Amino acid sequence: MTRITKAACIGGGVIGGGWIARFLLAGIDVSVFDPHPEASRIVGEVLANAEKAYAMLTGAPLPPRGRLTFETSLQEAVSGADWIQESVPERLDLKRRVLTEIDAAARPDALIGSSTSGLLPSDLQRDMKHPERLFVAHPYNPVYLLPLVEIVGGEKTSKATIEAAMERLVPIGMKGVHIVKEIEAFVGDRLLEALWREALWLIHDDICTVETLDDVIRYSFGLRWAQMGLFQTYRIAGGEAGMRHFLAQFGPCLAWPWTKLTDVVDLDDALIEKIGKQSDEQAAGLSIRALERIRDENLVGILQALKAGNDGRGWGAGQLLKDFERSLWAAGGGKTAAIDPSGPLKLVETKVSPAWVDYNSHMTEHRYLQVFGDTSDALLRLIGVDLAYVEAGRSYYTVETHIRHLGEAKLGQAIHSTCQILAVDDKRLHLFHTICDTESGAVLATAEQMLLHVDTEAGKATPAPAAVLDKANLIATAHAKLPPPDGAGRHVGQKR
Structure with missing residues (x-):
């Protein structure tokens, strides 16, 4: 599937800022041009809300956030971009001028989408030298959460452009709907x-x-x-x-x-x-930003409920979220570092987001368990238990966890987690995880876990295949030479 490698956003207001956040959180580098003197602040506030919403929306491993740059000219912003999104104010003369400038400066194969909420693409592409690559990509606010994009071609838009636009929306978790005849305001805004x-x-x-x-x-x-x-x-x-x-x-x-x-x-x-x-x-x-955060939290709750569904298959936008998460899990959150079993494996690096903290600005208890679970998942991917493995009907289930809270993780704090394999047999993985403050190295929490290999269709424990056990044993043999981690084998209330 063709993916967007670099995006350019011309205009960073409500809609433009939403597009920027959507691209960045999908791991795409974004160049922005907006002459507004406070464009950087406005986009930064939108991005902060988006990051908080995503932390609530999914536990799937997001790719590393894309790089955001603000350029001083439209030409610099569109240079090298393969998807260019225009989101300037809704005036035909302004949009025509901006799109014509984009057309002249963009690389030949770049797709050019307009966020217009009602102007005809045929009118927008009138003065372009390459009108075949212009289309309307009309999203809904907030763009980083609501997945729909109305894709509308003009008289001179090529079929290949429409197909490419529809295809490239999928990896960023959006659903393109092709409106086959152009009409003012399209479908959604008419309703x-x-x-x-x-x-x-x-x-x-x-x-x-x-x-x-x-x-x-x-x-x-x-x-x-x-x-x-x-x-x-x-x-x-x-x-x-x-x-x-x-x-x-x-x-x-x-x-x-x-x-x-x-x-x-x-x-x-x-x-x-x-x-x-x-x-x-x-x-x-309530301020606009406060209302936006309330809106986002409500939308996340609805999307999560629709993802679960009554039968577990998801429904509507929830099914789209489930499919998007499957692609994130398949990618594993980006490239995995080479295994160095000479010490505990550093598997998760993150920051404590606003969605993770309580009224004291400390990370809540269930978020510690989430990080420990993400650590176990990262280890499983290293030994070959990835999404394809799970879809084939086998997996490891966590059957026991013992967490110790030794410090406090606070809002914005950079943290990471490590994993030491304590033991492996044909059905079990015995693991010890540690969450540390990245800057000081101080231990914030530990978790000892027992994972059991299961046949999910049969509903019972079964031996793991040799390919998985060989990789796990390679790490476990090296980790057996390490000192036993402090706290391993403890039970609740045990005296020091």
């Missing part, structure tokens, strides 16, 4: 505009407040839409007879004068002030 128009009338006519209207959405059909969308939801509403019955029963309602979708509300100063005042009251003093 949103219809809802928004009716919502404005309801506020204008004092039917309800903005908070009441939002409550109607978030406590009812918004939850349904998160996993099934519109048509499948209505199919269920049709009962056993399905969609045809629903259409026959509720179709006549379309002729009733319920809505004002053909009327445009006058957004005069009075209505703007009414909506603004009610919105301020609804926010209850």
Whole structure:
């Protein structure tokens, strides 16, 4: 599968910043051009929120974060990039000028996507010398969490460009949907505009407040839409007879004068002030950044719930997250260093993220277990127990863990973990992990674990194959020459 190797983002506002975070967290280097004097600060705040969200979203090993550079010119930013994302303000003249400059400076095979929320790609590509590589790549905010991208080609966009764009979104955890005919506002924004128009009338006519209207959405059909969308939801509403019955029963309602979708509300100063005042009251003093973090935490919870599903297979965006995580596990979080069994293996290096800390800014207990679990997983990948091995129906299960908390890991602290193999037999791995402060080397926690090799389909312990045991024994033989780690064999409450 073709991957993006370097991205360029022209514009670093709400949408541009989201694209930057999405690319960086997928391990892609990003060059940015934005003349705004505070572009670096704005992008940095968006990236901080994204990193916190990803720490909650997945335990799969992310690749090393891409390198972020801010350039002083558009030409420098697009140099060498194979995906260029334009996210400048929604003005046709501005976008045309910027896209034409990108077209002139980009390498010949670069893909050029526009984040426009409604302008036609044919209009955008009018002045380009290579219009065949321009397409609309319309995402949804926050781009780093919501996976959908509407891909829309113009009259001169090549089929190969559309196919390449769709393919390159997959490795960064996004879902491209090809809108086969260009139309103003595409699909998503047309649906949103219809809802928004009716919502404005309801506020204008004092039917309800903005908070009441939002409550109607978030406590009812918004939850349904998160996993099934519109048509499948209505199919269920049709009962056993399905969609045809629903259409026959509720179709006549379309002729009733319920809505004002053909009327445009006058957004005069009075209505703007009414909506603004009610919105301020609804926010209850929370800043935009605070609201973004709350939004992200809620979205992570929904995505995680959809990933689990009732049958374990995932649903909607949750299935996409599950597929994305499978690719991350298959990659193993990047290149693995060569095995040096002369000492405990340094397998995990990370920082304590905002999502990992409690009210004291100390790492919470379950995050220690997560790091220890990541350490065991890294060892398993070293000895050949990777995603393909697990998919074939075999794995190691952790059957016992003893954790000692000896220090405090704090917000932003660089930490790493090591693994020493204490013993190996045909079914068991006996491991000892240590989490250390990277700067001082101080021991923060240890974990002694017993892992059991199982046949997942048979549901019982079975001997590991020779190829796995040979690699494990190679490390264990070297580790047997090391001093026994302090704390190995201890039990809870044992005196020192």
